[in-house]
Amino acid sequence: MKEIVILQGARTPFGRFGGGLKDVPAIQLGVTAVKEALLRSQVEAAQVDHIVMGNVVQSGPDPIYLARHVGIYSGMPIESPALTVNRLCGSGLEAVVQAAHLIQMDEAEIVVSGGTENMSQIPYVMPQARWGYRMGNSQVLDLMTTSLIDGYTGQGMAITAENLAEKYEISREAQDQFSVRSQQLAGQAQQSGRLAKEIVPVALNDKKQTVIEHDEHMRPETTLEQLAKLKPAFKAGGSVTAGNASGINDGAAAVIVTSADKAAQMGVKPLARIKSWASAGVPPEIMGFGPVPASRKALERAGLTIDQMDIVEINEAFAAQYLAVEKALELNRDKVNVNGGAIAIGHPLGASGARVLLSAMLELQARQQRYALVSLCIGGGQGIAMVIENAAL
Structure with a gap:
């Protein structure tokens, strides 16, 4: 089986909800990330066989054309096909999985993959506007x-985090x-400057010629005392607040995937x-637990253990969700x-995996x-995971 490698990647800054990127469509955010990823990878857009x-x-205005338009506006050949994928919060990583599939099946040699989202x-x-309103x-x-x-359970994502906090006895303070x-x-x-190594700035088409260079959501001055004052946002007597949950944001990320032979x-x-x-499924009521079975499966397939991992990235949808995963996987x-x-x-959502x-x-x-x-x-109620190795070692 072919060895799959990632050449390089890039992402835009992540804008806060209603912030500096609110008027930049998801497609344009994607184009910005893709162009920079190609540049860093020393790959011409004309060489790309597929984009996911x-x-x-x-x-x-035109979201159904997303991957196709990202590809075309990034300079990829008209003949190179495009695919938009939706595995919810795992979409950006699922796109990389799909890229690996395409390469392993000899359907492509170089694939652009990643994700983009403008939640603002x-x-x-x-719902009734198309067919008219008669009265009332x-x-x-x-x-x-x-x-x-989640329409299946009727529960919001934050309530699934509350469920995990209760199930695994995770305190508000923790x-x-x-x-x-x-x-x-x-x-x-x-x-x-560590985050700057990931980021390509986004130039806004405004009178001030504004350039967004940094993530807007973070508040590094946040203290435990400040967070303790926040009221539970989703459940009376609960522990999940706006301060211990992820943000609602705008941004894109992309990586360039190929085979080791092609890279050489x-x-x-x-x-x-x-x-x-x-990927793995879990009860929808505790969707945040998904990384546990997904990670175990990925590690088993790689023939490795969690103790052999030097770096672990678990997306922080909610602090309670992460802490439940940490406890189950016995993470350092x-x-x-x-x-x-x-x-x-x-x-x-679509960008976080990448x-x-x-x-x-x-x-x-x-x-x-x-x-x-x-x-x-x-x-x-799912999780997705990937194990990678430093190609320089």
Whole structure:
């Protein structure tokens, strides 16, 4: 079987909800990330055989064309096909899995993959408007809030985190402490220039010629005392707050996937080898537990153990969710989300999978360490995980 490698990658800054990127469509965010990923990979757009992009809640004027338009606007050949995938919060990583499939099946040699999301542009909808209103009141639905509720269980994503907090006896204080850690580490990574190594700035088409260079969501000055004052946001007497949950954000991330043989042929040194991947289902009521079985499956397929992982990236949908995963997998927190996570950096749904992968690759390179595990929980009760190896070792 072909050895699959990742050449390089890039991401945009992650904008806060209604922030600097609110008027930049998901497609344009994707184009920005893809062009930079190609540049860093020393790959011409004309060489790309396929593009796979994750996107969750379609927004903007032409969202159904997302991956295709990202490819075309990035300069890829008209003949190169495109696929938009939606595995909810795991979409950006699922896109990389699909890229690996295409290469292993000899359907492509070079694949652009990643994800993009503009949550600020998620629309309101009027379900009855097409066929007319005859009389009386009607509803305008916020597709943002309805998308964050699992119709099968009737529970919002935050309630699934409350369920995990109760099941695994995770205190409010523990959640807040972990959230402060995320904010502090992200702030340090921003100050040191570590996050800048991931990011390509986004130039806005406004009168001021504004350029967004940094993640907007993080608050590194956050203290435990400040978080303790926040009221439970989703359940009376609960423990999940706006301060110990991930953000609602805008952004994109992309990586360039190929085979080891093709990389050698091009004379390009890859960042990482993909050792394995896996997806798994869990009860929807505890969807945040998904990284546990997915990670176990991926590690087993790679023939490795959690103790052999030098870096671990677990997407921080909620602090309670992460802490449940940490407890079940017996993670060494010193190895996990070492530059902060989604609580600080943000969670643009379709992009986060590629973001955690990119972060892990660059961290292995910086530390000259070998293995990393990346994983995300997925609304509806799933998890996705991938094991990678530093290609320089």
